[in-house]
Amino acid sequence: MCAASPILSLQHVHYHWQGRASFALDIPEFAVDPSESVLLLGESGSGKSTLLSLICGTITARSGSVVVAGTDIVSLSAGKRDRFRAEQIGLIFQQFNLLPYASVLDNILLPLRFAPLRRARVQSPRDTARMLCLNLGLPEDAITAQAGTLSVGQQQRVAAARALIGAPPLIVADEPTSALDAATQTTFLDLLFAQTRACGSTLLMVSHDARLAEHFDRVVQLSDVTLPQQTAA
Numbered sequence: 001m002c003a004a005s006p007i008l009s010l011q012h013v014h015y016h017w018q019g020r021a022s023f024a025l026d027i028p029e030f031a032v033d034p035s036e037s038v039l040l041l042g043e044s045g046s047g048k049s050t051l052l053s054l055i056c057g058t059i060t061a062r063s064g065s066v067v068v069a070g071t072d073i074v075s076l077s078a079g080k081r082d083r084f085r086a087e088q089i090g091l092i093f094q095q096f097n098l099l100p101y102a103s104v105l106d107n108i109l110l111p112l113r114f115a116p117l118r119r120a121r122v123q124s125p126r127d128t129a130r131m132l133c134l135n136l137g138l139p140e141d142a143i144t145a146q147a148g149t150l151s152v153g154q155q156q157r158v159a160a161a162r163a164l165i166g167a168p169p170l171i172v173a174d175e176p177t178s179a180l181d182a183a184t185q186t187t188f189l190d191l192l193f194a195q196t197r198a199c200g201s202t203l204l205m206v207s208h209d210a211r212l213a214e215h216f217d218r219v220v221q222l223s224d225v226t227l228p229q230q231t232a233a
Helices: 048-056 078-088 104-114 116-120 125-135 140-144 152-164 182-199 210-215
Strands: 008-017 023-032 037-041 063-068 089-092 170-174 202-207 218-221
Touching: 008 048, 023 048, 037 210, 048 063, 048 089, 048 170, 048 202, 078 089, 078 104, 078 116, 089 152, 104 116, 104 125, 104 140, 104 152, 125 140, 125 152, 125 182, 152 170, 152 182, 182 202, 182 210
Parallel strands: 037 202, 037 218, 089 170, 170 202
Antiparallel strands: 008 023, 008 063
16 A cells, blocks of 8 residues: 655745845755654744744745645635635644634634635534544633733643634644743643544644653744755744
């Protein structure tokens, strides 16, 4: 039998941004397999955020391919990339990006409004959202609370539930544990891994914190997958 295709594959990717300081990112090859948990480590300014933006399609490579769940997003128009991202990628942002005055339930269900295929995979959105909250360690009454009234750790779990609902094939997490102490980091990661496996999703997390390495199937240094540049972001 043939091995499963990577859920994420970058080939010969080049991105160049011309601002106050010129920055270029060159990635000859990088891939993540289905159901894998990968930690991508890099220092501040090394290009981690640029790489995530390329993977999510919020910026586009000058050349090369960025294949997510079998689709080269470089070839898509801006509108199609937005729709594809909503369907195929669950995002956990560093600052969580919750709607503070909306309820936890409304925050979790928000991606389904823009992703009909993802919505179709959820038989009962409200019940699924409640179960995700419970499985991620949130109290039962949190579902009706305004997101902005929750603690940082609780908001982080709401952000994870929002990314996981509808079982997108790829979960991308941008420094989601940076505001947590070591014990809370471990608890959150254990819960996140369990729910990612339950949803059948793949997890790619970027961080500067090498202490997280022991929790992941594979650890990749950004410097090992990029070509050296004379300038950095």
